[in-house]
Amino acid sequence: MTKFLYKQLLVAAALATTTNIMAQEMTWSPTSTRFSLWTPSADSVKVNIYSEGLGGSPLRTISLKKETTGNHWVGLAAGNQKGRFYTFQVNYKGKWLEENPGISARAVGVNGQRGAIIDFTETNPKGWENDRAPLFTGQKDAVIYEMHHRDFSIDSESGIKNRGKFLALTEVGTKNAAGLSTGIDHLKELGVTHVHLLPSYDYGSINEINGEAYGGGNRVPSTYNWGYDPVNYNAPEGSYSTDAFTPETRIREFKEMVMALHKAGIRVVMDVVYNHVFDLGKSSFERTAPGYFFRHNADGSPANASGCGNETASETEKFREYMVESIEYWMKEYHIDGFRFDLMGIHDIETMNLVRQKAQSIDPNVVLYGEGWAAASPVLPAEQLATKVNTPQLGGIAAFCDEIRDGLRGSWSNNDEGAFLIGNAGNEESVKFGIVGAIEHHGVDYSKVNYSKAPWATQPSQMISYVSCHDDMCLADRVKTTLRNKSQKTKNKKLFTPEALVRLQKLAETAVLTSQGVPFIWCGDEVMRDKKGVHNSFSSPDSINTISWALKTEHKDVFDYVATLVKIRKAHPAFRMGYADLVRKNLEFLPVKQSNVVAWTLNGKAVNDTWGTIVVILNSNTKAVKQTVPQGEYTVVCADGKADINGLSVVKGKTVTVAPQSAVIMYCEEK
16 A cells, blocks of 8 residues: 555544544454544553454554544554454553453454454345344333343253354254254244343353364353353354354354344344443453543442442443443344343433433334342432332333232242242232232232332333343242242141142243233243252353253143243233223222232223233132132133133133132133
8 A cells, every 4th residue: 555545544534533432443444444442531542453362462553643523543554454353552641551452342352352353244144134123013012031042052952053152043943852842943932022132242251262162163161151241342242152263253143143033033132231341440441541431439449339340330421322322233233122231220311211212213112121220329319320210211111020020939138038929928919019010000009019119110011020030049949949948837748849839830920921011031931940049140050050951841831831821912912001091991900808819800892802801810829719700701711720822611600719829811702
């Protein structure tokens, strides 16, 4: 390249000023690569170019120039740099900070230590330009399935070739030893609308080198982690790729996974953790603009509402901008259809609403939800935070409902404590709180609800209805533990039986899937997954976290039951009215004569449901109960642990018997 042309490129780079923080830090072309970094306090900035993702000395170093306006530093590396790697270095107060791949790296080498210079058009799988999300009408219609890549496919009996990888979700026709569907076919059979992927961006707790043969291979990392320790927010995790050393591979395989799920009729939700980073001192943010991106206590120490050593400052102009642009990037580049925000209560309301507005401008039916709490009190005032109590200020963003969760199975903080499911009286109003979707409803006595003494959702679609998720005992373990304890305390050995565990598993899923909130299933609960009683299994080995696909054979009746409930919910709008006024007018709780029973009717006619009047009854007692219902002739579709959308039996009159530890769902057609 001539000196004249190089000077012209520098001029062009200088003119291409950018105000947004996620301006592409690396832009490749066959003739040059442009670098850009936002840093407000640097004395100087340089880029180091390497031949490999790890090790070795720089091939060259380029000094960046500060733009005449703003705080972006830009520069060009002449010639074709494709296949090489880079790091930024910032000189701050006369000292060179450590190298980093930049805060917005979109392609990285092994372990995410260096950015990668690639041609992104080469990362698109065949047919990517025609990939479209399945038709979907809005958050109220979602049925969400949360899963960890490795848990879902690592079992040797999964029948999956690319076990523990993104590509596991592209394999069709996989079966367990009994010939039952596994993998993506299992998800289709279950009928969920969305798969919620635990963190899939580049995270820090897995050494990608340990599990990969250099230049390729399909081995599994020697360690395990859920991935709530972000390093590079905008690049996929290498340990889920078949080749962590080749940056294009992880990107292409992630896209192949998304495309396969879309083809299967399933949308994709990504778990995002913008509230903290893996290691504050080593993070690209701190090595780019020391002190800017994180909150601090009055004494200058890092604030720690995340419980992970730091908390990001979403209220600052540039981190707010960063979150919005990162969400936009994942939606446009990777076709992501929804996001779950970890510890959303750390973020400020204004930022979350800007995120929502941007996401909805791309896809009006995007699904957005998060944890409406923090691990400790954030630095910001409570009224500014995106906590559960402030959900009405968050538009369409939903929050997890720990009221129904703990009302069903017992307190999160005490694994030995049971609740409604094992027949402990006094939890009925907490269950009802979740049934109506955490909205204002005349049938709920809020003074008796476990955590919230007032509704916190404006619409039922702002509430995530669940009984277990990744960071807790799985449902089968929790029921097993609490029921065993009750059996020992009462010296009633008949309480704790395999049959009782199955009945209560089904009863719990019935409550979740008949709630007016958005139902959420933790992967494996539909086959009574067992984590051997481990509560916080974030780094436990595969022997704890793996879903054994033999369980689908052992508990096929549980799977069929849950799949039928999903089918019923999707087919009948009375279970997902979506609007608070409709729920208040058309859901009525029935008077009950004893504890541990929750019963209600739904006026299906009001929402054009062919089932007319619907009755749902949950009975966690160890004896059958008789429940008074409106006079009619009912088709029973769920009773005594069995479910069939076409009907199990017909009952007439105004009384129905509900078997022990089970649910009844029945309907009376409008004449």
